[in-house]
Amino acid sequence: MEFKKCYLDLILVPLSFMISIGYHIWLWHKVRTQPLSTVIGTNAHGRRLWVSTIMKDNEKKNILAVQTIRNTIMGSTLMATTSILLCSGLAAVISSTYSVKKPLDDTIYGAHGEFMVALKYVTLLVLFLFSFMCHSLSIRFISQVNFLINCPQDSTIVTSTYVSQLLEKSFTLNAIGNRIFYLALPIVLWIFGPVLVILCSLTMVPVLYNLDFLFGDSKRGRMSEIANEV
Numbered sequence: 408m409e410f411k412k413c414y415l416d417l418i419l420v421p422l423s424f425m426i427s428i429g430y431h432i433w434l435w436h437k438v439r440t441q442p443l444s445t446v447i448g449t450n451a452h453g454r455r456l457w458v459s460t461i462m463k464d465n466e467k468k469n470i471l472a473v474q475t476i477r478n479t480i481m482g483s484t485l486m487a488t489t490s491i492l493l494c495s496g497l498a499a500v501i502s503s504t505y506s507v508k509k510p511l512d513d514t515i516y517g518a519h520g521e522f523m524v525a526l527k528y529v530t531l532l533v534l535f536l537f538s539f540m541c542h543s544l545s546i547r548f549i550s551q552v553n554f555l556i557n558c559p560q561d562s563t564i565v566t567s568t569y570v571s572q573l574l575e576k577s578f579t580l581n582a583i584g585n586r587i588f589y590l591a592l593p594i595v596l597w598i599f600g601p602v603l604v605i606l607c608s609l610t611m612v613p614v615l616y617n618l619d620f621l622f623g624d625s626k627r628g629r630m631s632e633i634a635n636e637v
Contacts, residue, residue, distance in 0.1 A: 413523060415600075415601045415602065416523065416597075416601045418601075419601040419602065419604055419605045420597060420601050420604050420605075422605060423593055423604045423605045423607070423608040424608075426605075426608045426609065426612060427590055427593075427608055427611070427612070430612050430615065430616070431586060434447075434615075434619055437620075443621075444620060444621055445619055445620055445621065446618065446619055446620065446621060447582065447619065449621060450578075451575055451578070454571065454574055454575065454578065455571045455575075458556065458567050458570050458571045458574060459567045459571070461556060462556060462558075462567045462570065463567075465556075465557060465559070469556075469557050472556050472557065473553065473557075476549055476552060476553045476556070477553075479549055479577075479581075480546055480549055480550065480553075482581075483542045483545045483546045483549065483577075483581055483584075484542075484546060486538070486542045486581075486584060486585065486588065487539050487542035487543055487546065487584075489588075490535045490536070490538040490539035490542065490584075490588065491535075491539045493531075493535045494532055494535045494536055494539065497528055497531055497532045497535065498532060500528060501525065501528050501529065501532065524598075527594065527597050527598055530594050530597075531591055531594050531595065534587055534588075534590060534591045534594060535588070535591060537584075537587050538584045538585075538587040538588045538591070539584075540584075541580045541581070541583045541584030541587065542580070542581060542584040544580045545577045545578070545580035545581040545584065546577075547577075548573050548574070548576045548577035548580065549574070549577040551573055552570055552573050552574050552577065555569070555570050555573065556570050558570075589611065589615075592607060592611070593605075593607040593608050593611070
């Protein structure tokens with residue numbers, strides 16, 4: 408009977424992961440091939456221009472650069488702190504013997520065995536740990552940018568291109584950490600059954616699509632012209 412109950416978990420949960428991973432693979436392809444059609448690619452292009460402008464006029468804009476980077480560090484620190492706190496809470500739940508580890512209601516769909524319940528919490532723990540690691544590495548790179556962006560322009564090693572690359576690594580890791588954090592939401596709902604997992608994933612993909620892509624042919628055309636000029 409337990410094996411029959413886990414049929415939905417074996418089908419719907421991997422399908423939910425495949426939907427989320429497939430969308431982000433397609434998004435990565437779009438960022439690589441048509442960057443100015445995506446918010447990620449457009450923002451990356453703007454950050455490269457920002458670094459170049461700041462380093463060319465460093466004497467007047469050095470305070471602006473430090474304040475902007477400080478705000479970015481604060482955002483990554485908040486997400487890293489939230490992730491590690493959730494990890495600590497989940498670790499306490501997994502190691503405890505309280506009834507909170509048991510299903511909240513025996514009428515929910517899916518398997519209710521101890522192994523399946525433990526698998527749900529361990530999956531959440533792993534996702535939050537990876538999110539914490541990505542945000543920590545993001546803070547590491549952005550801290551390096553905080554020093555290097557104020558270097559003099561006559562340096563042949565620390566150029567605006569090098570600083571831009573470090574900044575992009577930081578924002579890429581920050582974006583990956585955020586997406587992993589978002590992926591934990593369907594897993595949280597998995598505690599209440601696998602049906603909610605697939606429904607959550609099917610809802611998140613259209614929402615992320617509208618947040619990740621720019622719409623309007625005229626806007627894309629102007630952006631392409633700017634990119635060609637640069």
